[in-house]
Every structure is written in structure tokens, then in C-alpha cells.
Amino acid sequence: MFTTRPEIAGTHGMVASTHWLASAAGMAVLEDDGNAFDAAVAAGFVLQVVEPHLNGPGGEVPALFATAEDPRPRALCGQGPAPAGATLGHYRDELGLELVPGTGFLATTVPGAWDGWLLLLRDHGTKTLREVLKYAIGYARGGFPAVEKIRTTIDTVRAMFTEHWPTSAQLWLTDGATPAPGGLLRNPALADTWERLLAEAEAAGAGREAQLDAARRAWSQGFVAEAVEKFVATPHRDNSGRDHAGVLTAQDMADYQATYEEPLTAELGEDWTLAKFGIWTQGPALAQQLRLLEGLPVGYQDGIADADTVHAAVEAAKLAFADREAWYGDSADPAVLADLVSREYAASRRELIGDRASLELRPGAPGGRTPVLPRYVAEGRGLEAPKDPSGVGIGEPTVSPTGESRGDTVHLDVVDRWGNMVTATPSGGWLQSSPTIPELGFCLGSRAQMFWLEEGLPDSLAPGKRPRITLSPSLALRGGVPALAFGTPGGDQQDQWQLCFWLAHVHGGLNLQEAIDAPAWHTGAFPASFYPRGWEPGRLVAESRLGADRLDELRRRGHDVLDAGEWALGRLSAVSRDPETGLLRAAANARGAQGYAAGR
Template sequence: MTFTTRPTLRGTFGMVASTHWLASQSAMSVLERGGNAYDAAVCAGFVLHVVEPHLNGPGGEVPAIVATADDHIPKVLNGQGPAPAGATIAHFRDLGLDLVPGSGPLAATIPGAVDAWLLLLRDHGTWRLRDVLEPAIGYARAGHPLVPGAVATISKVQELFAEHWPTSAALWLTDGKPPTPNAMFANPAYADTLERLVTEGEAAGPERENQIEGARRTWREGFVAEEVDAFSRKPFRDSSGGDHSGLVTAHDMASWTASWELAATLEWNGLTVAKTPAWGQGPVLLQSLATLEALGGQDDLDLSTELGVHFTTEVLKLALADREAWYGDILDSPLPSLLSKEYAAQRAGLVGALASGDLRPGSPDGRTPKLPDAYTRLRGARAAAGDTGEPTVSVTGQTRGDTCHVDVVDRWGNMISATPSGGWLQSSPTIPSLGFCLGSRGQMFWLEEGLTSSLMPGRRPRTTLSPTLVLREGRPVLACGSPGGDQQDQWQLLFLLRHLAGGLDIQDAIDAPAWHTSSFPGSFYPRTMDPRSLIVEDRLGDSLIAGLERRGHVVTRSGPWSLGRLCAVARDPETGVVSAGANPRGMQNYAVGR
């Protein structure tokens, strides 16, 4: 059965797929003018800051995975800023809080996206910073048609802006009203910020790398850090209902830099699947693939059948339970054991014929799992309809926003998968002199001691951002990813099974009916859990859905085309043919190439 809404693009020159057509085409223009995949990805990343401001921003973060044409070892670009020095559990408790707020300056971590994109450009790009940033500066200064999703987000928070965040109201509202969908919108303050980064970077000398380093210093130690420090000290309303000041200081900005690290990998189906280490949720995908392989029986994994949907859902619950107990920015991560064949076999033995509503983390290396005390209180609670913490997908299947994603492959075989997010316009009040706001990624920490994701100064939050890179015999063949918070690896699992194991074309695998579960504590404020939940696209079919309900799944129909925003690019190393696809849901993702 096929579901394709668009063709899978094929060519030999290069491909880009992203969550906004302007970012895709801007990146493609870089490839057309001789830039490589990394020049193109950086260009797209900064354009996304401008054209999808409700989904990411300069104050947010970006993890990425790269494999170059010369060095096929997958590396992770760590663009996830940690908690600032003042972010202690005691500080939040003194404020009377038992959860980190989902919005407002108190939830901010150190901004990581800009420094990470610049590090990528320095180490793997070929273009000068001015040339790479030209499209983003142009869209910020001259304007761009503001997508309806951004307008819808502004509409939801316009009362908050008008009453409590006046600097955001000044940027995003006109006479107290949101912009009109698709009307031209400009952000000259952010254009000025980018121009100043370029100018001060160029003052460091004529060499490309020195100019990029000069811009990085300006971001971390110059006017940006000074403005962030001054603005963070002002109290603003947050989702706790109180007014609180932020904690990010100029010293915090200067003390952290983006970095490189080795990817977490799994050998599966003759391929190497690469993800971020367990400071992110990426290994959920690896654990799920390993457990499904341990289950055996390819016929049981047909995703067009009741059993296939049931098995993938139950396996994901087990991996996401391990995420709650074992994932985090810690030194003694049990990830090697979590990805072992022996552990996968143990976990496969827990998959039964009926849906489980329990959170069942395992005991890698014989360790005893520890879950948050708040888990009992949050079990069975659903997020409030008006919650504006993380812009992701609610348990009802209703889309409230997302993250961003971009994949690029060039004719030389360089490949990258990147998932920028955070710093959304609704995260925190706009810093007027800079034209952007800080993020709220700190909400992913627990305010309980002794957990792998407990709040701690200098620790990275356990992010949901989860790019994917796949290699065959050491050569990159596929880059993919999806916005969607806790759903990112769930939707990617379906895509990889359909495309790499099931043989569907990229676009066909993206378009096929999707589902996900919320039967685990959510990563975002207010951290709720909905046992046995299964949110499905109606296109699964009445008979199949009825069978899932008989197995104990609490099914919510979300509409025929509502779940997932996957992007993907691929390259066949033997022929040099490149290909790409992008999700039609939401009418915003686009792939381009030739």
C-alpha cells in the first residue's frame, strides 16, 4: 500500500529537506554556489531562527550529527547549553516551586544554538560568515511572509504579552493585535544583531576561521552576553503564575562553548544508526530498534497490522521508561548496557499481548532504577489545553507547535542532520536590543536530588531533540529527523522501519499513517503522563484501531493527517544518487534538490 502525496526527489547534485521552504531553498542556493552541506546547513539554521520564530530561536539550542565525505565517523555537535551557575534546586525551592516553570526567564539555560552553528561553520564549512548569514539578515531586515502557525502561537499568548511581557508585545503585536497570516514581518533588531556579529568578527582579521571565532567571542563575551545579563535580572511572569528573574549571566555565557563528541551508535539491519548520547533522548530510538530485533519475526513488525502497531508501541514504552530512569548528562551512564543484545532480550520478554500502563524501567548492570517522586502525582494527569510550555503535540493529538529540523547532503557525500529548537517567541520576554528571547529548556530538569536529570549548575537538560544519521559500511546514507518533543523518536522509528526495513521510498514512508504514545512522564511542564494512551491517525483504519482497543490501548483519533513532521535526505555511495522527502502535514516542510 502506498500513501505518497509528493514524489521522492532524486538527483546527483545535492538535497535539502527542512521544516520551512525558505530555509530549504536558502540552503540549496548555497549548494548551487559551491558551498558544501555544512555551509548550507548553517545558512538554513539562521534562516529558521527568522522564519520559524515560534519553533526555534537564537536563544535556543541545536544538536546535530555529521559524517563527512572524508571522515565517516559520525560526530555529534553539542549545541545544548547547560544550566547556569545560579540554577540550583535550593534556589527554586526557596521560590516555592516544585517544578521548573515551562516559560519565563527562570527556565532559561545558556543559549547554545548560535555558538554551535558557528563552530560547525568553522570546522567543516568553507564559506565566510557574512555570506552564510546573508539570507537570514535579509529576511530579518526586509521581512518575510509570517507563516500562519507563528500567528496562531502569537494569538494564544497575546494576553500574556500585553499584560506581562511588554517587550514581546512591542515586537509581535501591532496595536495590541497579532500579525495577519502571511503578512510581511520584519525583525530589524535581530538583523542588527547578526550584522554586528559579522562586523565584529571581520575585525579579527581576513582569515575565514578567525572571523568566525571573532563572532563567537562577540556572542559569548561581547554585547550579546552583556544584554542577556542585564535583561535576565528583570522579573517577568512565568507559567508558575509568579514573577521571577532569570539566572543566565554574562559569566555563564563566557564560560560555555559548543563542542564535538562521538555519537551513540547501534548496529542494526546491516546499518549503523547514530544518535546523540544519553544526555538527549536519541538512544530511545536505538533501544527500540534493538528490542524489536530481539522480538524477532519480521511479519510481526508489519506496521500496517494490529500486531505491528502494538509491538512498536510497547517497545517504545519500555525505552521511554529507561529514559526516565537512566538518561541524563551524567558521567556513569549505563548506555552501553542499555544498548546490549542481552539487555534488549530482557526487555523484549516484557512485551505482552496487552497494552501496559506501567512505567517499567530496567536494571542495567544490576542497578536499581530511581524515578521522580512526582511521578505518582503526575500519573494519569493531562496537560491543560492552554499550556504554552513546550510547543509540541498534546495527548489529544492537537498540534500546538513544534521544533525545527534540517537535513542536507551534498554531491561529495557530506551529510548532516540537525534539530534546532528552543528560544521560541513564547518562551520568555523578548530582549528588545537583540530581537530575540532566551529559551526555557530548563523545564526538563527535575527539582529532586539524585536523579539522572536533576537540576544542577553546568548540567545539560535531557533534551528531546533527536537528529538521526544512518551509515552503511562506514559511509553516510541517510539523515532524518522530526520535530515533536517526546514524539520525535517515536515517529522516526516508524519511518526507519518502513524505509530501511520495509523498503518504502522516503516520501512513502514519511506519508504513511503515524501514531505515538504518551504513556510515560512528559519531558515538559507540567510533566504529565497518560497510561496506555495511543494517539493515532484515522488512516490506520477502523478495524485495526478496534483491535488495538481490544488489546487495552486507550486510543485517541487525531485526524487523518496530523502526526509527524519528518524530513529526510539520502545518498547511495555506489551510484552517487541523492534523494529527499519532506512531510506534507502542516503544509510547511519542503525538500529541494537536483
């Protein structure tokens, strides 16, 4: 099996992420006697600086974790809800919208990342806020080397910035020019914002927890919330082609706090248990796919999946994601989830996997319930949406000139010598999502584009509801002990590329790095979560390293195969801990030349 780099191993601690500077910052915290939670928070804040086209302070963070004292997986929900003013009456009836725009203020949910990271640090970390935030502040003020994708993203939306979002042009353009790859980028306004939050936190006294709670209030009830409300009241252009003001208020931010929740857990095989976020997210789709594949042969030769395996996995994905469209969302009946991931339901759905590629969207009827698809989907409107073949890539954004993006996300995994384990997929607030708030140095997210503007659906827009996010970290236990944390950017593809990794590692016997490097695939045969919600029945995107014979066989079975190139799909990272020996391992994706693992 060819591999790009070794799987690293050690006993002290491991950090893997989508950017080397974040992994280095997390490792520095571990070396300074911090635990996995301290390291994850430090790395998460660095990612907000060094991958600004993929996430930012105005975004969100879902994380799964387990502590050394308690092996039961827990979920941190740092996803803010729709604002109080985000009603169907306003968006659909008053503004005449059919879909929530993919950019601008109407797509904004309450920012959740700051409160989420600080809650995790307060309850499970050991370091002060200054100790973990100093790395991100240093890069924001002193500069960081811009990767190529930052330049291409800014260049794509340059006209939008110069014509409609002047505050973004001021931050990201220099005399109208985009940043040169490798050149230093700075964001002093963001560094100032963080320093002011630190000052207000430290004014609360010497106690670590008191300072963190003060910093949370300074964000949600202080100067940050005030600046946000004032800025979004001014209409700006979004990709509907019109100028709209936002509905997010300081009160919405004051009313929000990150929370913990119980994740979905699914037993797989004799000793594996997979933990995912619940039905308000995309997370259960990975569990459903693995359930559908139980009992079907999984074959690997020289580290590459055979055509039967790829075909079965693609058809399982179509069924799972069809169920996502009908059943997933924050208003879903909680009882539906147990039926969706049951072996009985999977057995009935497995019968639909034939020798030929399906070209239909086929949601099931868990527990005998009748599936209902959004009218936009049922009428085939997404089939008319413009397609962009470049949108198959490694989890970097597919960006239009008006700023709508797919796949913008980062990821990190951490495990420490005590057995604490964290996996997080932060996202939102990327630089092309909405205009920069100049005095804060960041913009707001666009996650509300995942709501439907139709009554009665599990994912209908309503105040206080969370959007059905694609963000989907994974944590797995072996023999009841946390053993594996992994994830990837990539929007709708996240739980498909993670399926590729799981099959290669758990069933194919490849180590973490080999499994990440193994040729990957995904299907686009279901409606996208991102504006303009397009889909392509029969589409199978695959890396050419699967081999010409396998690709030809998949075409013979009716798949519309798009060869994405040799190294094109996914930005996975992973860490593991051997429950018996305590040996730690880590690996990160080489595609895109950004992700790295660090450890010793």
C-alpha cells in the same frame, strides 16, 4: 502506496527541512559551490527567522554529521548548560518550586545555537559568516510570509504579552492584533544584532576562521551577553504565576563553548548502523526501541503497518521511555548506556511485550542496577497534570495562554555531492518561551524545564549540567558508509515518529517520501519532558489512515486509542546517499504544508 509528492533525486546536493525558505536558502548555498555544512548553517539561521514560534537565536542546536573524508559519525553539541546560579537551593528551597517553570527566565539555559552553528561552519564549512547569514538577515529585515501557526501561537499568548511581557507585544503585535497568515513579518532588531556581530567579526581581519572566532566572542563576551544579563535581572511573569528574575549571567555565556562528542552507534541488522546522541539526551530511546523489535515481525500492506507491528512498536516505546525516566541524564553513569542498548538487555525486556497494552511505567535494571524514578513520577503526580488533546500534532507547539509549550522544534537535513552529510534539530528560544530582549530582537530558551528539582537523579538540576533534551536527529550508515539522515520536531514524540519512519523505510521497503507519508502513531504513556510533566497510561495516538479495522484491533488489545485525524503526526524530513552510486535523494513532510525538500 499513496504519496503526497515524489521522492526527489539527483547528484549535486539535497536539502530537506521544516520550512521551504530554509530549504531554498540551503540549496542556494549548494548551488554557489558551498558544501553541506555551509548549507546547513544557512538553513539553520533562516529557520530562526521564519519559524520563530519553534526556535530562535537564544536556543540550541544538536547536530550529527559525517564528512566525505571521514565516514565516522560525529556529534555537535550546541546545547548550553544550566547557569552557575541554577541551584536546587535557589529554585526549590528559596523560591518554593516543585517543577522548573515552562516559561520565563528560570527555565533558561546558556544559549548554544550561535556558537554551535559557527563552530560547525569554522571547522567543516568553506563559506564566510556573511555568505551564510545573509539569507536570514534578508528575511529578518525585509520580511517573510507568516504561516498560520505563528498567528495562532501569538494569539494564544497575547494576554501574557500585553499584561506581562510588553517587549514581546511590541515585536509580535501590531496595535494589539496578531499577524495575518501570509502577511509579511519583520524583525529589524534581530537583523541589526546580526549585522553588528558581522561587523565585529570582519574587524578581526580577512581570515575566515579568525572572523568566525571573533563573532563567537562578540556573542559570548560582548554586547549580546551584556544585554542578556541586564535584561534577565528584571523579574518577569512565568507560568508559575509569579514574577521571577533569571540567574543567567554574562559570565555564564563567556564560559560556554560548543563541543564535539562521540555519538552512540548501534548495529542493526546485517548492514545498518544507527548514530544518535548519547545518554544525556533522549537519543538512545530510538536505538532501544529498535533493539526491542529485533526478531519480531514487522508487517506492511499497501504502505501501512499492520496492527501487530503498531502494537509491538508502542509497547517497545513504553519500555524504552520508562528507561529514559530512570536512567537518562547528564549525570548518568556512562556504563549504563552500553547495557541499555545491548541485545542481551533487549531480549530480557522483550519478554514484557505481551498481547495486551501495558498500563504500567516499567523501567528496567540494566546490568543489575536498581532503577529510581523521580518522586514526582513515582507518586503519580504527572497523572494529575492537565491534559490537552490538541497536543498530539505535527510537531508544532501546544501552547497554553501562559506560554508553556510542547513540541517546539525545527529540523533540517543536508547531503552534498562529495558525501558530506548533516542532520540537525535546532530548538529553543521560541517567541513564547520568555520575554523578548528588545535591543537584540530575540528571547531566551526554556530548556531547563527538563531538569528535576530533586537530588541524586541523572537529570537533577545542577549548575553546568545539560538538560535531558528531547532533540534527537538521526544519522545511519549502511555498510559502514553514511547513507541516511533524518529527524522531526515533536518533543517526546521525536524518537517515536522516527521509529515509524525507520520501520516503513528499512523494513517496509518504502522510499523516503512514502515512509514519511505513511500513517504514524505514538504513545503518551510516560511522563512528558515539558512542564507540567503529565502522562496518560495506555494512550495511543494514531492517524486514522491506519484504518478502522487496525484501530479497532488496537482498542481490543487494551490501548486507549485517540484518532488524531488523517494527516496529523510528525514533521519528518530525510536525505540519503547511495554508497555505491552516489545518487542523492530527499523528502519532506507534507503535514502542515510547510516542509519541503530541494535538490538536483
